[in-house]
Amino acid sequence: MTNPPEAKRPHLSCTTDDLPDPVESASASSINLVFTCDTPPTSDNIEFALHTIGDTKNTNTKHDILQALQDLNRWARNNNHLFFNEFLELAGISRVLKFLMIPSNMSDMKYVFSACTIIINCTRGPNSDLDIDIAQVMGRKFIERGGIHTMLLANEEYSGGNDRNELSAVHSIWAVLNNVINYNAELDYIDKDKQHNLFDDAIATLRLVNDTDDKIRVHGMIQIPHKIKSLLLLVLMRLLVGSNSKLVADDLEGRDVFQIFINTMKDSNRQWEFEEEIWKITSYFFFSCFRRQLFPTKNNNDLKLAISFYVEYIEKAPNEAFKSKAFDFLLEVSDVIGREEITKMPGLMITLGTILDRSSSNNIEAATEDMTKTLVKYLL
Template sequence: MTNPTNHPSESKRPRLARNCNRGNSTLSNNDPRPDTPVSSSRQPPPPVVVGLIFTYDTSPTSNNIESALCVISDVNKKYTDHEILQALKDILRWSYANNDAIDRRGFLNEFLELAGISRVLKFLTMPNNICDTDYVEFIGKIIGNCTDPAPNYENLDITQLMARKFVEKDGILTMLLANEEYNGGSNSRELQAVYSIWAALGNVYDYDADAIDEIKMDDLLDVLDSGLATLTLLNGAIDAYWVPRIIHQVFRVTQRSSRRYD
């Protein structure tokens, strides 16, 4: 998510770069993802593919969920952009709480068992993916849905485990690095991606410290730093729909994250 006429705030990137080398990373040496994601603002985004036809009738069986995760986990680039987007669309559709045609609890259980949170985070940290607006929005929404206990908190036990796994796999840092790809401006697609990032973080920070105690002080400082920089960049954006929603989510995250250390 780049805008050549603006420049990102320099106040937040050094802190995130420092934390990329934190010694408490949970990633193993055998993990195909680098120990920490690297922002790719200077790399050109992948070409935009238009006119693609997608299907919306694939059911969330264990095999289909695993197949979709395999597509986005592939490091050999054997799948087309269309196949990757189809996999992301399927995972997102299955994750919605208000989809009466889907056994959401069944999907959440399978997604958790198949290490879905870890695998979507790895996908986002692959070269060029973190600067792709569509990919960022999809992953933000998927994580947001999978950490949302709605409706009626009936899936709280699973979504809480998802949120904990997200934190363990450096999901906060990954989301903040994706957020840094927004350099200001009023592009609605970029604003939607930024919104999905902060909405996902908001769901994670909704869980109290007793439920998820892996969130450290460094994470709090990074969130506050990134939140302030985002608000500064939004100051010049002209969008009556997404800007106030992003601001709401940023305040939601920063307020609830700071309460952990009251």
């Protein structure tokens, strides 16, 4: 298979900057819990926090546990190198995962969210201010200690719906998984069966989230379903078209992957709904799948689905579509389904003609216009 050329792809690493505070989220109940936020990240304090969440004798209150989770998250979020070194030395990743594997903790979405934010801040990618070596070591420890299995078990607690605590937990779960597979090298440590499980669960979760209210916000800060969709699309893109991916075209058989991506970009009335981040990820995904020969060869139905998306993308955001490989896809796919056939796709030639119509005030960039001319000339 031919790997796609290097391109400037969407941001693939997650931080907790756009998440509500874990303890604020966890304490939003009828009881107004008060937490301290000035405990320093000494070795003793880190060990105490890890011991608190690891207590299996139930001697600590929920407040104690949430305070420990808050401290661990705050120290990780502050990019404190002393904390990261001690956290590794004290087997922090393993102990957080063990905390989540306790059934009563895994079924508590506030605990899941709080614990995952710690791992998110320990595995931030190359676009963050976290040392890359530390993030990679943390990610590898996560994989070695069964972190993927733990996350997927926690994800199974969500069966659909608009509950804010559940959606926040699901978001944090997939933010962790996205961070861990953000580095191509980490996929080498994930065997094909686990990659397959990740793929299947991401598809299943995307189906569920597509049916939620996309405008749900947590503490007025973040549209959770939209963010979950973006993360799931990023995970699927990395699993299928990452250079170290172990999945092949046969693994997509019967899973309606391309239709599910299309559904993600439509509203509850099945009308196109433009969201720049999601559309950009989808554009790169379709282009890369085509280059890796992941589209079915039995017929061109999925290719035509992708073309219908690109027509909408070019119409709504021509310059962004150009930068996200939309025109490249149309050029290359025309050799597969035929130039005459592609010109019959609803709206395509009208949309391209509008870009070239100088009387229209559409703020077309020169590079976009040049590529449009190239495409039209090639098709005709």
